[in-house]
Amino acid sequence: MNIQRLLAMAYKETLQVWRDPRSLAVALLMPLMQMGLLGYGVSLDIKHVPLCVYDQENSQASRSVVDAFTASSWFTISRTIGSEAGIRSAMNHGECAAAIVIPVDFSRTLAATGSAPVQAIFDATDVNTTNIAMGYVQGVVAQINATTDARWDASHGVQPSLVGQVDLEPSVWFNETLESRNFIIPGVVAVILALVGAQLTSLTISREWERGTMEQLISTPVTPLEVMFGKLIPYFAIGLLDAAFCLAVAAFWFRVPFRGSIGILFVTTALFDLVVLGIGYLISVRIRNQLGASQVALLLTMLPTTLLSGYTFPIDQMPAPIRALTLIVYSRYYVTILRAIFLKGSGLADLWTPVLGLVAYAAIIIWLAARAFRKHL
Amino acid sequence: MITESNESAVAVRGLTKDFGPVRAVRNVDLAVARGEIFGLVGPDGAGKTTIMRMLAAVLRPDAGEIVVDGVDVVAEAERAKLHLSYMPQRFGLYEDLTIAENIFFYGALFGVPRGERIARSQELLEAAGLLPFRRRLAGQLSGGMKQKLGLICALIHTPRVLLLDEPTTGVDPVSRRDFWAILYNLRESGVTIVLSTAYMDEAERCSRLALLHGGQIRRCDTPQHLKEAMPGALLAIAATHPRDVRDAVSGRPGVLGALLMGDRVHVRVDDAERRIPELRAAIADQGIADAVIAPAEPGIEDVFVALLGEETPHEP
Ligand SMILES: Nc1ncnc2c1ncn2[C@@H]1O[C@H](COP(=O)(O)OP(=O)(O)O)[C@@H](O)[C@H]1O
Numbered sequence: 001m002n003i004q005r006l007l008a009m010a011y012k013e014t015l016q017v018w019r020d021p022r023s024l025a026v027a028l029l030m031p032l033m034q035m036g037l038l039g040y041g042v043s044l045d046i047k048h049v050p051l052c053v054y055d056q057e058n059s060q061a062s063r064s065v066v067d068a069f070t071a072s073s074w075f076t077i078s079r080t081i082g083s084e085a086g087i088r089s090a091m092n093h094g095e096c097a098a099a100i101v102i103p104v105d106f107s108r109t110l111a112a113t114g115s116a117p118v119q120a121i122f123d124a125t126d127v128n129t130t131n132i133a134m135g136y137v138q139g140v141v142a143q144i145n146a147t148t149d150a151r152w153d154a155s156h157g158v159q160p161s162l163v164g165q166v167d168l169e170p171s172v173w174f175n176e177t178l179e180s181r182n183f184i185i186p187g188v189v190a191v192i193l194a195l196v197g198a199q200l201t202s203l204t205i206s207r208e209w210e211r212g213t214m215e216q217l218i219s220t221p222v223t224p225l226e227v228m229f230g231k232l233i234p235y236f237a238i239g240l241l242d243a244a245f246c247l248a249v250a251a252f253w254f255r256v257p258f259r260g261s262i263g264i265l266f267v268t269t270a271l272f273d274l275v276v277l278g279i280g281y282l283i284s285v286r287i288r289n290q291l292g293a294s295q296v297a298l299l300l301t302m303l304p305t306t307l308l309s310g311y312t313f314p315i316d317q318m319p320a321p322i323r324a325l326t327l328i329v330y331s332r333y334y335v336t337i338l339r340a341i342f343l344k345g346s347g348l349a350d351l352w353t354p355v356l357g358l359v360a361y362a363a364i365i366i367w368l369a370a371r372a373f374r375k376h377l
Numbered sequence: 378m379i380t381e382s383n384e385s386a387v388a389v390r391g392l393t394k395d396f397g398p399v400r401a402v403r404n405v406d407l408a409v410a411r412g413e414i415f416g417l418v419g420p421d422g423a424g425k426t427t428i429m430r431m432l433a434a435v436l437r438p439d440a441g442e443i444v445v446d447g448v449d450v451v452a453e454a455e456r457a458k459l460h461l462s463y464m465p466q467r468f469g470l471y472e473d474l475t476i477a478e479n480i481f482f483y484g485a486l487f488g489v490p491r492g493e494r495i496a497r498s499q500e501l502l503e504a505a506g507l508l509p510f511r512r513r514l515a516g517q518l519s520g521g522m523k524q525k526l527g528l529i530c531a532l533i534h535t536p537r538v539l540l541l542d543e544p545t546t547g548v549d550p551v552s553r554r555d556f557w558a559i560l561y562n563l564r565e566s567g568v569t570i571v572l573s574t575a576y577m578d579e580a581e582r583c584s585r586l587a588l589l590h591g592g593q594i595r596r597c598d599t600p601q602h603l604k605e606a607m608p609g610a611l612l613a614i615a616a617t618h619p620r621d622v623r624d625a626v627s628g629r630p631g632v633l634g635a636l637l638m639g640d641r642v643h644v645r646v647d648d649a650e651r652r653i654p655e656l657r658a659a660i661a662d663q664g665i666a667d668a669v670i671a672p673a674e675p676g677i678e679d680v681f682v683a684l685l686g687e688e689t690p691h692e693p
Pocket residue numbers: 396399400401419420421422423424425426427428
């Protein structure tokens with residue numbers, strides 16, 4: 001790769017973006033608009049919320065509470081756990097969205113006072129699921145209370161397994177104020193990067209074909225790699241600037257708590273930027289008109305990023321085939337990382353799987369893009 | 378295989394290109410000597426652009442060999458690109474970049490060092506009279522200025538062979554003259570130029586011509602020799618309604634061809650002495666009173682028409 005040619009390519013592309021009102025609008029106004037449109041959660045009906053159970057007593061009475069949760073179609077018991085720390089780790093690994101803790105003196109308290117507490121813990125990084133799951137827990141508890149009262153009335157002296165009132169003590173972790181903005185806004189960075197990055201790059205090669213400048217360009221000794229990297233440099237920079245802007249707005253304007261490391265945030269954002277730029281570039285090489293290329297780019301980036309990344313619709317609530325499909329949606333990894341860095345303060349130790357997913361994605365896409373462009377008509 | 382490669386700037390043998398069922402170029406042989414201004418002449422669709430693209434290594438031939446300045450274009454396309462410059466038929470520079478930015482960009486792509494780029498672009502801009510406009514966007518230039526800018530970008534790395542595809546189409550006559558002045562200067566400095574044109578008058582300025590039709594080279598010689606080799610004699614008949622004149626003379630005995638040329642008809646006959654009175658009578662029979670018949674010097678267009686029989690390149 002020749003540095004002079006690479007820089008000339010990057011400089012020329014920068015001038016063209018700078019002078020093209022449409023590209024500038026995408027690069028500068030899109031992030032503003034998208035960020036401005038936020039603050040609204042999307043409410044959805046959720047079933048089979050993964051639930052962890054920490055039954056400290058393991059008595060007949062406590063098991064009948066667990067059975068009530070098992071019987072309801074709202075929850076699926078994903079694990080039984082032996083410690084409070086176990087709940088934290090299960091939530092960190094996404095194994096459950098909620099947990100119930102039955103205290104060690106549950107049946108004794110119940111027998112003595114006629115009511116006993118059950119603690120419910122929610123992973124509120126996903127506010128939608130949390131809000132809905134809280135309602136479901138209340139529903140299950142009400143059901144328990146109704147049936148036990150009825151049985152008490154009916155059995156006259158025969159001691160049923162569970163008598164008295166179960167009191168619910170909900171507790172919310174990770175997103176204590178339960179703001180859905182906190183859940184959604186980190187993911188918006190992914191949407192904006194996907195939009196801006198892929199839209200701009202999808203035009204970069206198709207524009208040359210459409211305007212008739214490609215024939216002249218390929219008559220020079222410039223190499224395909226110089227064309228690709230030269231063209232991507234300015235868009236890479238624009239992507240990072242947009243991301244920095246959005247992240248700053250998220251942290252300082254919307255006051256989404258930021259608990260993680262800026263370094264990991266930067267590296268993963270750069271990786272995601274590379275992936276979307278590579279996809280845009282690949283599309284641009286294949287589709288020789290700008291309109292077609294930008295529409296395909298929209299289809300291949302915005303659609304999966306808004307629908308399948310877990311940005312608004314929680315992945316663990318999707319049907320199994322669609323959940324499997326999200327594994328090939330690159331934005332899923334980035335959204336997971338963003339949310340974890342922001343709300344949980346997770347480090348590389350917790351995030352190595354999605355980070356590896358992004359690295360693999362970026363490597364494959366850039367490799368494909370580097371091979372895609374051919375220097376002849 | 379190509380023995381002339383050492384003496385020729387461009388040597389082509391057996392060049393063929395198909396686009397699906399269309400054979401755009403068939404079995405073309407060419408040898409262009411160093412320092413020539415060589416013209417590929419033919420009507421639209423003759424295959425000029427396809428040949429130029431293959432010479433410029435932007436289109437791969439289906440068969441045949443191309444050697445430009447000693448480099449095998451088919452096998453070593455990228456190396457060949459350092460020796461040549463190509464100006465496509467359609468303006469290929471960036472309209473949203475200024476003159477100076479376009480030149481700077483192409484200079485860099487051809488590996489011209491920065492200092493040299495500045496000096497040479499200054500020199501070329503001055504010669505083309507574009508220096509005062511160097512900060513103007515290429516999209517805001519006239520057709521003639523655009524073509525000159527294209528030429529400057531093609532010359533920034535001092536190529537040995539210059540390929541120009543219809544460089545003066547859509548250019549006003551004054552700019553066209555300037556353009557040719559630059560080409561003549563280039564030839565003086567040893568650059569070999571291959572250009573294509575659909576303008577027959579422009580073809581006459583070339584040192585040698587290849588007459589192209591249907592993807593094949595029909596004749597290849599100097600303009601003078603081509604004209605001398607044309608059979609028969611040429612008459613020009615001027616009239617207010619030249620179309621009527623053409624219809625009146627076409628197909629008469631001794632008439633080999635009749636071609637509309639603006640306000641006159643070029644008629645090729647086997648024997649001028651004998652046919653002039655006959656034609657005059659035939660035209661008068663059709664009620665055309667104002668026709669004037671005179672012997673004429675053939676142009677390349679007449680040669681073309683003679684060559685192709687009744688197929689005429691510029692008939693509407
Ligand atoms: N890319 C292409 N695809 C299909 N047909 C083509 C293509 N380029 C040229 N042709 C055909 O090849 C023939 C020669 O075209 P071209 O080389 O452009 O002629 P010219 O430049 O002399 O007008 C024409 O019949 C044209 O339609």
